Amino acid sequence: MARTPRNTLSSELIVRTALELMESRGADAFSLRGVAAELGVGPMALYTYFRNKDELYDAVRDHLMGLLPAVPGDAAWPDQVRAVCRSLRLLMLQHPCLAQLLAGRPLSGHETARVAEGLLGVLRAAGFDAETAARTHTTLFTYVLGSTSWEIQMAAERRDPEAWRRLRATMESLSARDFPSVVELAPELARTTGGDEQFDYGLDLLLAGLQLRTPS
Amino acid sequence: MARTPRNTLSSELIVRTALELMESRGADAFSLRGVAAELGVGPMALYTYFRNKDELYDAVRDHLMGLLPAVPGDAAWPDQVRAVCRSLRLLMLQHPCLAQLLAGRPLSGHETARVAEGLLGVLRAAGFDAETAARTHTTLFTYVLGSTSWEIQMAAERRDPEAWRRLRATMESLSARDFPSVVELAPELARTTGGDEQFDYGLDLLLAGLQLRTPS
DNA sequence: CACCGTACTATACACTGTACGTTATGAAGG
DNA sequence: CCTTCATAACGTACAGTGTATAGTACGGTG
Structure with a gap:
């Protein structure tokens, strides 16, 4: 019953690859097919982990927001x-x-x-x-x-x-x-x-x- | 071959049509082919008046900015x-x-x-x-x-x-x-x-x- | 009337996101 | 061990996109 992914893919890996592509080629030139190709996989493989492009965008955004430091506690x-x-x-x-x-x-x-x-x-x-x-x-x-x-x-x-x-x-x-x-x-x-x-x-x-x- | 008359197009007409389409269908769904179809013309006809899509965007933006009123002169x-x-x-x-x-x-x-x-x-x-x-x-x-x-x-x-x-x-x-x-x-x-x-x-x-x- | 630049068309290419149907793999049950 | 089955990934296909290139017909000017 444990839905273990087959082998190569995972949400985190896809998000990481997508982020790399956005930063190297620019967010406008980013495409699902691009990240799929980078992962050596067909475009449709990504749809197992994300319902559509927007959901992948959301995941990348949340990943980046996770990099923000905590609020300094000892200041005015x-x-x-x-x-x-x-x-x-x-x-x-x-x-x-x-x-x-x-x-x-x-x-x-x-x-x-x-x-x-x-x-x-x-x-x-x-x-x-x-x-x-x-x-x-x-x-x-x-x-x-x-x-x-x-x-x-x-x-x-x-x-x-x-x-x-x-x-x-x-x-x-x-x-x-x-x-x-x-x-x-x-x-x-x-x-x-x-x-x-x-x-x-x-x-x-x-x-x-x-x-x-x-x-x- | 029913060919439409010669000088049917103009920058202003294209801009106006583009604006209508952006407002009715949303700016994301906007496409050059859409405005061309609306004008009963091939997609490439627009390239006589605008070098590319971005230039049309600029023209629409400037047209809208022209609607802004002047600054009121008699106020603090x-x-x-x-x-x-x-x-x-x-x-x-x-x-x-x-x-x-x-x-x-x-x-x-x-x-x-x-x-x-x-x-x-x-x-x-x-x-x-x-x-x-x-x-x-x-x-x-x-x-x-x-x-x-x-x-x-x-x-x-x-x-x-x-x-x-x-x-x-x-x-x-x-x-x-x-x-x-x-x-x-x-x-x-x-x-x-x-x-x-x-x-x-x-x-x-x-x-x-x-x-x-x-x-x- | 001949000419030519210009306004427009036709075709084509390299892309995009994603719907649909198929295959093959891994884990679970016997 | 073998069978079974859910599902990860594939392949194909479709309806779009912007735009490069080449061709065509018209209007104004000589």
């Missing part, structure tokens, strides 16, 4: 929040496919819940009521997701010289009369697209706003 | 910023495909620049220096993009009863011992995923933080 709550947000961002930068995995599917899975638990626990311990804690959690999550996804997207674009050239071209074709601020701030805009400083700037704005509402 | 700058962010969010909610169009490609195009110009102009007029204006612009944009994309994504998931049922199931399978905060705050988390209140909550945090840095 704003620093704890900062640490959680920064480590999620760092993980996304180390594994760019995570951005698409997070944005494209609803959150689910054990490890994902663990991360949410960490942040929510910090907010509750800081004294925020249930609604504020939930709202803050959602706000922080969407900020980290949005800003880091954007950063990754732009970095990828910059690596493609053809796309980068055309972006510069359209930027420089803008008339300084119609778009004075855009033209004037173009270098600043390019410089502030991504980077730790940019991320921390927005995060600090959020935390400063949040501290104005500190309870007790 | 925080209210102007709020208005810009809210109208972008509103447009994304009215045209859900815009979320994917914005997230998946770098910004370019005339109308897109116009929107950036509006927000940057407000920030400069408020007295912020070049770097702060650029950073704030990027922060606000990624916040609006991230939070509204997430909201749209979740709303779509909620409409699929099968996916929604499985989401509830995994939520309820979490042990209250391992994930006390998640389990306790589950209803709040569900309630704060999306909605004007949630959006304004995060936006107010950002603006509150920003006002602490008001120049002059």
